[in-house]
Amino acid sequence: MPDHQPGFIPYANEVLSPAEMAERSQSFFQQMDRRRSLRFFSDQTVDRKVIENIILTASTAPSGAHKQPWTFCVIADPGIKKAIREAAEAEEYENYHGRMTPEWIEDLLPFGTDWQKPFLEIAPYLIVVFKKIYDQVGDQQRKNYYVNESIGIATGFLLAAIHQAGLVALTHTPSPMNFLQKILQRPSNERAFMLIPVGFPADNAEVPDLKRKELSEIAVFY
Numbered sequence: 001m002p003d004h005q006p007g008f009i010p011y012a013n014e015v016l017s018p019a020e021m022a023e024r025s026q027s028f029f030q031q032m033d034r035r036r037s038l039r040f041f042s043d044q045t046v047d048r049k050v051i052e053n054i055i056l057t058a059s060t061a062p063s064g065a066h067k068q069p070w071t072f073c074v075i076a077d078p079g080i081k082k083a084i085r086e087a088a089e090a091e092e093y094e095n096y097h098g099r100m101t102p103e104w105i106e107d108l109l110p111f112g113t114d115w116q117k118p119f120l121e122i123a124p125y126l127i128v129v130f131k132k133i134y135d136q137v138g139d140q141q142r143k144n145y146y147v148n149e150s151i152g153i154a155t156g157f158l159l160a161a162i163h164q165a166g167l168v169a170l171t172h173t174p175s176p177m178n179f180l181q182k183i184l185q186r187p188s189n190e191r192a193f194m195l196i197p198v199g200f201p202a203d204n205a206e207v208p209d210l211k212r213k214e215l216s217e218i219a220v221f222y
């Protein structure tokens with residue numbers, strides 16, 4: 001057994017044949033390609049253990065200096081969901097009645113969205129992703145690095161884990177979202193990043209008929 005540097009452990013890679021690699025990468029793409037943002041939820045409950053696993057998966061994301069600068073707040077309480085819906089709708093009302101540019105409103109037409117967000121009370125869980133702009137350690141502030149990049153990757157992992165578990169979600173940004181910090185009584189080093197209802201789709205739920213870009217439009221090989 002070779003000696004290892006202090007603080008290091010061997011990395012055990014999973015060895016796949018070229019055929020297995022091709023098959024797994026293709027089937028993972030096909031599975032992820034079925035993910036959609038849902039705006040119509042059922043009130044069917046979800047086992048909390050599943051939500052815990054999803055959050056643990058999100059927290060496997062890489063982060064600047066491994067600071068893991070995130071807090072995932074999970075809301076099942078109907079009173080808190082109602083408060084979040086009311087505050088989100090108040091912001092979205094302003095967004096749809098003047099704060100968004102005409103171009104933005106036009107870009108949103110295919111989604112049929114408006115200021116009303118009933119799914120915030122219907123979905124069994126709301127996950128609010130908070131980014132930690134710094135770490136509070138006792139009375140000391142410690143720096144976090146590449147917080148936006150890190151939280152974006154973690155949220156991507158979260159959405160993939162939700163999909164993988166057979167659930168649906170919406171990446172919702174009823175901005176400005178500082179009402180979430182207040183309602184959930186989060187400390188001053190945390191900023192709301194995303195509000196994500198999670199659950200099952202409503203019966204007969206529909207999604208916009210979107211097409212995704214072709215490989216040639218999104219990749220350049222050198």
Ligand SMILES: Cc1cc2nc3c(=O)[nH]c(=O)nc-3n(C[C@H](O)[C@H](O)[C@H](O)COP(=O)(O)O)c2cc1C
Pocket residue numbers: 035036037038039111113170171172173174207210
């Ligand atoms: C950063 C971000 C913010 C978004 N905010 C909202 C939102 O506030 N409301 C909404 O209905 N959809 C929102 N979406 C969802 C997008 O409209 C959706 O991802 C896009 O139309 C592609 O559809 P798909 O997720 O089904 O592939 C957001 C997505 C992202 C990535």
